[in-house]
Amino acid sequence: MLHIVNKSPLTSNTLDSCLSTATGGDILLIEDAVYAATHGNAAEAKLRAATGQFRVHVLLPDLDARGLGDRLIEGVLPVDYAGFVDLVASNKTCQSWL
Amino acid sequence: MSEIKKFMFVNRKAPYGTIYALESLEVVLITAAFDQDVSLMFLDDGVYQLKKGQQTKGIETKNFSPAYRALEDYDVEKLYVEKESMDARGLTEEDLLVSVTVLSRAEMGALMDEQDVVLSY
Numbered sequence: 588m589l590h591i592v593n594k595s596p597l598t599s600n601t602l603d604s605c606l607s608t609a610t611g612g613d614i615l616l617i618e619d620a621v622y623a624a625t626h627g628n629a630a631e632a633k634l635r636a637a638t639g640q641f642r643v644h645v646l647l648p649d650l651d652a653r654g655l656g657d658r659l660i661e662g663v664l665p666v667d668y669a670g671f672v673d674l675v676a677s678n679k680t681c682q683s684w685l
Numbered sequence: 686m687s688e689i690k691k692f693m694f695v696n697r698k699a700p701y702g703t704i705y706a707l708e709s710l711e712v713v714l715i716t717a718a719f720d721q722d723v724s725l726m727f728l729d730d731g732v733y734q735l736k737k738g739q740q741t742k743g744i745e746t747k748n749f750s751p752a753y754r755a756l757e758d759y760d761v762e763k764l765y766v767e768k769e770s771m772d773a774r775g776l777t778e779e780d781l782l783v784s785v786t787v788l789s790r791a792e793m794g795a796l797m798d799e800q801d802v803v804l805s806y
Contacts, residue, residue, distance in 0.1 A: 619702030627775010648743025654736040
């Protein structure tokens with residue numbers, strides 16, 4: 588299934604909730620959650636570990652908007668809006684960790 | 686309004702994900718128009734507001750980050766950024782689009798105590 592996170596890892600525990608609940612499959616980081624996928628963020632190690640268990644995607648337009656398009660952690664897959672739609676369409680269910 | 690007061694804007698939210706950063710910036714400009722003593726504090730995810738290189742075309746949202754560079758034209762020159770917040774986000778002063786004063790969290794607290802008005806965003 589697809590798990591979507593949209594909150595910064597440093598202001599909310601939704602990324603932790605997602606990572607501890609999800610058993611595999613796809614995770615998509617959008618809006619302020621994209622900070623988790625950047626070099627130097629305190630959540631970097633946690634997210635790197637997650638790339639071993641999940642396919643972790645990040646919405647690139649949200650990363651670019653925040654000036655961090657050049658700091659994406661290796662192993663995280665950038666997607667555009669069409670890729671977002673493909674992820675939703677290819678998974679049977681979707682959980683948004685609001 | 687003859688008496689000049691010390692106004693501090695406390696910015697703790699990342700840009701774009703919520704409306705707080707833009708709302709703060711708009712009120713800063715209003716306050717500056719009344720010739721008040723204005724300080725801006727950036728801490729927690731608020732430090733992300735000052736990140737260089739924001740490109741918002743893809744999310745079809747106005748990029749308001751250039752406005753921080755225009756603040757000095759309104760005599761808003763006291764910008765304080767908290768060091769621990771930058772460290773936790775992998776940011777350095779070179780990543781910021783304006784020149785700022787970097788303070789510790791304890792120094793931020795002391796500065797907050799000196800204010801006449803504190804506005805929280």
